[in-house]
Amino acid sequence: MNQALKVAMADRGETIDSLAEQVGVDPKTVGRWITPGRVPHPRHRAAAASALGREVADIWPDVLKRREPxxxxxxxxxxxxxxxxxxxxxxxxxxxxxxxxxxxxxxxxxxxxxxxxxxxxxxxxxxxxxxxxxxxxxxxxxxxxxxxxxxxxxxxxxxxxxxxxxxxxxxxxxxxxxxxxxxxxxxxxxxxxxxxxxxxxxxxxxxxxxxxxxxxxxxxxxxxxxxxxxxxxxxxxxxxxxxxxxxx
CATH class of the missing domain: 3.30.870 (Endonuclease; Chain A)
Incomplete structure (x- = not known):
């Protein structure tokens, strides 16, 4: 579970539906970001972080790690x-x-x-x-x-x-x-x-x-x-x- 995303949503008063609407994705997609924690597309990461008033690295710290094979x-x-x-x-x-x-x-x-x-x-x-x-x-x-x-x-x-x-x-x-x-x-x-x-x-x-x-x-x-x-x-x-x- 992406606890950082869940906390950021709670602090901002956002629900899965409201965040999905702001980012422009299906609510089921946002649900998958929370559990089992699928990492969103870079464009969606940026939009979600902006909507939540956070840095991308605060919510998805692993994206800064190397992803090459x-x-x-x-x-x-x-x-x-x-x-x-x-x-x-x-x-x-x-x-x-x-x-x-x-x-x-x-x-x-x-x-x-x-x-x-x-x-x-x-x-x-x-x-x-x-x-x-x-x-x-x-x-x-x-x-x-x-x-x-x-x-x-x-x-x-x-x-x-x-x-x-x-x-x-x-x-x-x-x-x-x-x-x-x-x-x-x-x-x-x-x-x-x-x-x-x-x-x-x-x-x-x-x-x-x-x-x-x-x-x-x-x-x-x-x-x-x-x-x-x-x-x-x-x-x-x-x-x-x-x-x-x-x-x-």
Whole structure:
């Protein structure tokens, strides 16, 4: 039972029906929030907290906890310790550079339900802030295959490309597009990220089922150097993102 929600409702003189009306959901839904304590959609959490005059964290403290899958948590910890992150992506924009709308579209293409997608997007946005907006953010270098920039709804991609251009102005963010005319390249086997920490280099490799960490980074460094050599320089990349000639 969510005792904090029950107390907040009592203090405010709200019933299940009255709170449901303010939030715009069925009373049965609010009933499930109380017992067995199902966590609402982020939009509904915010509306309910506002109606009750409380902070979301006061009623649903667990939403501030990490909601990423267990296999990803070691990498999330590594991101927070990294002094530099070097990311290569073939088919999607790197997660730390995604807009909420783009992240939602990508996550919705899999097997996740709407509530799960919303939670994962919220978690991804918190990760971005924790990594890229901390007091001493890491150097973030990304090589993105042009193919990833061409996939997606045009309206979503326009906003995503604007976001990339904005991020690329930061001194610690270096973006490089790998153009299609580069042909076949060493990174076609899949995406990876290399994190440099005070102790060592750690790499993250993604696949269809889950990701994994490895300290065996020598081969990845060689691939990284090759990819950087055929990718567009920083200024040309920004010009390319601003031109976005493929969008109609």
């Amino acid at each position: 267990a296999w990803l948590r070691p990498w999330v910890e590594t991101e927070l310790q990294a002094t530099a992150l070097r990311s290569f992506q073939v088919t999607v924009i790197p997660g730390l550079l995604q807009t909420p709308e783009y992240a939602s579209a990508v996550l919705s293409s899999g097997l996740l339900g709407p509530d799960e997608v919303a939670d994962y997007v919220e978690t991804r946005m918190r990760r971005q802030k924790a990594v890229l907006e901390r007091r001493k953010p890491p150097l973030f270098v990304a090589v993105i295959d042009e193919f990833a920039l061409r996939r997606g709804d045009p309206e979503i991609m326009r906003a995503q490309l604007d976001h990339l251009v904005e991020l690329a102005q930061r001194p610690n963010v270096l973006l490089h597009v790998l153009p299609l005319d580069a042909g076949f390249h060493a990174g076609q086997a899949g995406p990876f990220v290399i994190a440099t920490t005070d102790d060592s280099d750690v790499a993250y490799l993604d696949d269809q089922a889950a990701g994994r960490l490895t300290n065996e980074t020598a081969a990845l460094w060689s691939i990284w150097d090759t990819l950087r050599s055929v990718a567009l320089p920083r200024r040309q990349t920004i010009d390319f993102l601003e031109a976005r000639s493929w969008l109609t």
